[in-house]
Amino acid sequence: MGIKDYLMQCNEYLSNFWGINNEKNEIGFRMDPSTSTMQGEKSASPTRNNSTLSPNEKQNCSNAMPTYFSFMPTLGDFKGFPLEIFEFMLGYLSVKDISMMSMVSKIIRDRIINYISTPSGNRKFFPQDFHNQDQSDSAKSSILQHYSSLGLLFKRCTLLLPTKERLKYIYKRFLEIPCFQFYGCADPLHCLGLQCYGVFLQTVTAGWDEDECERVFNFLCDVTSLPQRIQRVVSSKPGRFRKLELRIRTFCRGVLLKHWILQSDSVFWLTCILKPWPSVIQARLLYLMFGPASTEDGNVDWRNMIQGPTDENNLKELADAVKLLYDTEKDEWLANDIVSLVDELAVIPQEWHLENSARFLILCGNNICFPFMASKAVDGRAIELARLVVFLALVCEKDLYCMGWSVKMMQKVCNVFSSTTEKNVFLQSIENAFAQMIMDALQLVISGEHDEEETSFLNLFHLVNAQANFHKEILYLTMNYEE
Numbered sequence: 001m002g003i004k005d006y007l008m009q010c011n012e013y014l015s016n017f018w019g020i021n022n023e024k025n026e027i028g029f030r031m032d033p034s035t036s037t038m039q040g041e042k043s044a045s046p047t048r049n050n051s052t053l054s055p056n057e058k059q060n061c062s063n064a065m066p067t068y069f070s071f072m073p074t075l076g077d078f079k080g081f082p083l084e085i086f087e088f089m090l091g092y093l094s095v096k097d098i099s100m101m102s103m104v105s106k107i108i109r110d111r112i113i114n115y116i117s118t119p120s121g122n123r124k125f126f127p128q129d130f131h132n133q134d135q136s137d138s139a140k141s142s143i144l145q146h147y148s149s150l151g152l153l154f155k156r157c158t159l160l161l162p163t164k165e166r167l168k169y170i171y172k173r174f175l176e177i178p179c180f181q182f183y184g185c186a187d188p189l190h191c192l193g194l195q196c197y198g199v200f201l202q203t204v205t206a207g208w209d210e211d212e213c214e215r216v217f218n219f220l221c222d223v224t225s226l227p228q229r230i231q232r233v234v235s236s237k238p239g240r241f242r243k244l245e246l247r248i249r250t251f252c253r254g255v256l257l258k259h260w261i262l263q264s265d266s267v268f269w270l271t272c273i274l275k276p277w278p279s280v281i282q283a284r285l286l287y288l289m290f291g292p293a294s295t296e297d298g299n300v301d302w303r304n305m306i307q308g309p310t311d312e313n314n315l316k317e318l319a320d321a322v323k324l325l326y327d328t329e330k331d332e333w334l335a336n337d338i339v340s341l342v343d344e345l346a347v348i349p350q351e352w353h354l355e356n357s358a359r360f361l362i363l364c365g366n367n368i369c370f371p372f373m374a375s376k377a378v379d380g381r382a383i384e385l386a387r388l389v390v391f392l393a394l395v396c397e398k399d400l401y402c403m404g405w406s407v408k409m410m411q412k413v414c415n416v417f418s419s420t421t422e423k424n425v426f427l428q429s430i431e432n433a434f435a436q437m438i439m440d441a442l443q444l445v446i447s448g449e450h451d452e453e454e455t456s457f458l459n460l461f462h463l464v465n466a467q468a469n470f471h472k473e474i475l476y477l478t479m480n481y482e483e
């Protein structure tokens with residue numbers, strides 16, 4: 001029979017096959033519409049079934065992909081085809097269809113697993129077009145989508161293996177992809193590789209419980225030496241190992257942090273990275289992963305927060321990460337932990353410009369800003385807090401936030417001081433700080449040290465307006481009405 005005849009028959013058989021497949025699904029499995037994975041997959045989890053296996057059974061499976069039982073014992077209508085034709089047909093099917101097919105029977109699944117390792121399977125399943133900068137957004141999302149579908153295929157093909165074996169199998173396949181390796185890509189800044197790895201991982205681990213996901217994290221740590229690399233970076237001054245910092249940042253963001261849909265997943269993976277370390281290192285890692293980076297070479301910009309006021313965009317991701325940890329309902333991140341994390345962050349690598357600290361607190365929101373300031377009030381640090389209040393007002397003025405918010409925050413913090421004397425010192429210090437900062441700004445303008453963008457004049461302008469609006473809100477409050 002010629003190849004054309006074979007292909008015509010293939011078409012026919014495939015139509016029959018899908019009929020059978022759908023029927024099976026109705027009888028045998030219920031498809032979960034949200035994840036397109038089989039419900040009941042977890043109950044078939046090999047970790048739970050392991051104990052029922054005899055050592056011999058395990059041994060028999062050592063060379064091929066072990067399978068402990070099959071859904072259907074045969075190849076069905078495919079048995080008339082030589083292997084080559086079967087694989088030839090797979091070449092014409094989408095990854096999604098092949099992953100559906102892998103659930104039909106043990107033999108079909110084994111054949112698909114074999115096909116994955118063949119050169120044509122390799123070309124089909126592992127496209128490596130990660131560096132095409134001219135790619136449109138839709139082309140980029142289509143390669144991400146491809147790796148997400150591939151995740152589903154691998155999830156289904158390794159369904160009955162213990163988690164560690166599944167990971168080893170996946171890792172072995174990925175070893176051949178340089179852009180999936182920690183140091184493998186020559187241009188990590190313009191590479192989609194790690195992101196594809198991330199969406200793949202997201203699909204594979206969807207629905208897994210935390211113990212299993214922790215195994216995944218530990219496995220990735222083992223094969224990438226991530227903790228040792230982090231240790232090396234945090235034992236030295238920020239910026240000492242720029243390239244390694246960049247690799248840690250791109251790996252953690254691309255593979256472990258970026259693609260989660262549920263907030264609880266994001267928290268879980270971020271916690272995995274941070275929890276082994278003390279809060280001072282956690283803060284350093286947060287900055288490393290979410291802090292501002294150079295647009296030219298991607299290196300972490302450690303000087304950004306200390307040189308002068310910085311843009312809101314440079315702080316946003318950092319604030320979002322802290323908020324994420326605070327918002328979690330887990331006991332692992334108590335309010336106190338977050339306060340000390342924010343405290344540590346504001347001195348990385350040296351004390352931040354106070355305007356940046358104020359901007360960061362505003363981005364973090366009330367739930368973090370107030371406990372942070374209250375903890376300082378409890379320690380009696382009135383003068384330091386007063387300066388921070390003035391900067392809160394300045395940022396509200398510059399970034400167009402509601403000035404009433406900073407006045408209310410000042411009121412709440414004032415109430416934390418226990419004695420009237422402390423409250424008075426706090427309020428007096430706010431007025432002094434306003435006066436002092438305006439005088440300093442004026443001095444700078446008078447000295448004539450203008451830069452091209454007139455920053456010193458603009459700063460004075462904003463400060464005077466901030467003071468006026470801040471006091472306007474206080475006047476409204478004392479007159480008992482709102483704007």
Ligand SMILES: [Zn+2]
Nearest residue numbers: 179185191193
């Ligand atoms: Zn690459």
